[in-house]
Amino acid sequence: MNEKLTAYASVYLAMVKHLRYRPMDLNDARIQDAIQQGVSRLQAESQAYARRFKEEEDEGMFQIGVADPQHARAFVMVVEGARLLAANEPGKATELLEMAIRSIGK
Numbered sequence: 001m002n003e004k005l006t007a008y009a010s011v012y013l014a015m016v017k018h019l020r021y022r023p024m025d026l027n028d029a030r031i032q033d034a035i036q037q038g039v040s041r042l043q044a045e046s047q048a049y050a051r052r053f054k055e056e057e058d059e060g061m062f063q064i065g066v067a068d069p070q071h072a073r074a075f076v077m078v079v080e081g082a083r084l085l086a087a088n089e090p091g092k093a094t095e096l097l098e099m100a101i102r103s104i105g106k
Contacts, residue, residue: 009049022045077096077097081094081100
């Protein structure tokens with residue numbers, strides 16, 4: 001697995017560990033059971049996620065859905081923060097993402 005795929009897979013594993021969020025299997029209510037099955041299942045999920053993410057990146061098109069009205073401001077800030085990261089502007093991206101976090105809390 002190349003460096004980017006490894007990074008994307010590690011992010012997936014972090015989302016599972018810290019948030020119990022599994023974007024490859026959102027409808028599975030048995031998250032704890034799957035985690036207890038061991039790393040191999042999660043490794044398979046994380047690798048599939050990494051490949052899907054890389055395909056979207058290569059196409060230059062990420063499917064993320066639409067903002068709900070309550071969080072529309074934060075949604076725009078997060079998308080623009082991602083664009084700033086893609087443009088190698090981490091300082092501005094950080095500021096914008098922090099604005100988004102504050103906006104969500106309101």
